[in-house]
Amino acid sequence: MTVILLDPLRPDTIPIPAVRHVAGPVVVTEDVNPFLLWELGEVSAATDEHIAQRDVTVVSTDRTHPVVRARIDLGDNVIEAKRAGGEALLDAVALMDTLRRNGPWESQQTHWSLRRYLLEEVYETLDAIATGDPDHLREELGDLLLQILFHSRIAADDPERPFDIDDVARAFTEKVSRRTPGILSGAHSDLETQIREWEERKAAEKQRGSVLDGIADSQPALALAQKVLERLSAAGYPVDSIDPDILTVTVRLGDDSVEDQTRRRILAVMEGVRDLESQAASEGIVLDSRDGWLQVMGVVEVSAGAPVGGPDSASTPDPIIDDGDADDIVVTAEPRRRATDPDAAPGDPAPTGG
Template identity: 35%
Template sequence: MNETSPADSPAPAQPTGRIVLLTTSHRVAPGLLSWPAWQALHAADRVLCADGAHPQLPYLRDAGIVVESGSPSAEELVGECAGGRTVLVVATGEGEPALTDGLARLAGSGRVAMPELELLPASYDLPGARLLDLVQVMDRIRLECPWSSQKTHKGLAKYAVEEAYELVEAIEEGDREELREELGDVLLQVVFHARIAEEDPETPFSIDDVAATIITKLIHRHPHVFADAVATTPEDVKEHWLRTKAIEKRRASVTDGVPLHQPALALATKLTSRVRTAGLDVPLPTGEGVGYELLALAARAESEGVDPESALRAAARVYREAVRGVEGVGDS
């Protein structure tokens, strides 16, 4: 019977340790990290960060975390984990592409016993976080773009109308990709105007003021959501909305606030809607000409719950396709 001497026994496998790549979002205030992130930071044997101006560093140091400045190579980092040590890397804003690529190459080579690798998000973007990026981009464009820096509210007004029509077209065509793009174009108009408004010497306001105004309005006009009012049908909601709006605006006439420069069919529809909702008995004016006939048609459509603008646009699309069919022209 052969006996194996201790010298011939395989050496016990050494623990390979752990590398944690900690990522944070620049859209979340520094220091607002998840509990698993704080646990990992306190448990790590070494904490490294290549960016000495990383916004998280003051908060980590206030919490007693020793953060070393450095950007070791993948090989050096793996070596640091020998003996079961944990090394945590606080990722910079660009991430750590050189490090992660190097670790991937090492892992694929099969030559190195790799430590456990973990990507740990320490903070997540909240819904709407990209809107902050849009505001920052708009700030820079306003300052550095020769065209954008000269624009005024009046100079941009026509674009708001154009983008709104393009949005309606995308909705009617049911094109989801186009819808997403056109919503962005409409949003740009809001952010652009708000940025210009910041520069007004007398009554400046910002995009935050715009958001605060609409938030206040929405909460106030939805007491069935944010207060103890009851609304069980869409009609109840509309009644709440109109009643609250009337109190807010204190208008002398139901026609106050109806923009006269909107498309004529939309204008006629809005006026007849206001009259019907208010319970007023105001006969339509009679007169000669197509205008009075169109007014009567708009009133009829509104009373039947039909948007005459949409109905006429749909009919015009059918007519357009008929014309193109006669011409032998296909959609490009």
């Protein structure tokens, strides 16, 4: 009087509570994997006759099978394999594969042609989060998943360096596993420790040549500016030397695109920072503090009211003095020749990115 429902994705795995029930008379529905038949030994095909034969165990992967459904309606004990989360993703992968092979539109798409749709789906997902509607969010996450499946399936067709959705999933699990060892091992559950571990392992993996490496240039200009400023601040860069216009957005009717203006300005800052990094490398200057950045910029930083330049200060340019409190910093810039620009004149400004 038992029905055993197997996981259709793992049809050769019998739940432990069901093991003792397969020792007696067993009938199987036609959907059961043939491999399992050899392991079960003597079995019969389930027919309508077995509906009333309550001393046999029915094994199936299909709850809707007529024999299974009838036996359940009669009150049989049901032992069902627990299904792992994520199984529905396999159906999604199979559907995407079919569309890529047979769909006239899907078969023509490229990573580049799908860029606009990917961006749209991200914004629509953000809108769904803002609404607080779970149904709306579920739908938009499905659309976003479509883009991931689509790009992964396109990549599988690459003749030189193919990868598929399994490679994408492995990239995720491997990266997160490397960066959260303490959490996964149970060594700790502290937020600050987790963040520190993540950042330390990320830095070790990336071995970045520039403080700006890894920043997506194609993100919206304001998000790009914020990310760049955050990264520079964390690296000790004197962000107060950056063009203040980058910190303010002014919208004027009939003016150029604010997005384009901001993007041009922040890209200029990024170019200047990379020039400074190149110059620092050639001069052996370590850019791990504000002092290091100022050194490569050729900037001398002194306290307000202090003499600038020493005995020969008469030949030193007047400092740029902040109008704030006495504790404010005064910066005097002796323009230096840019090492990466052989044609620069002695009076050319330092590449501060302003």
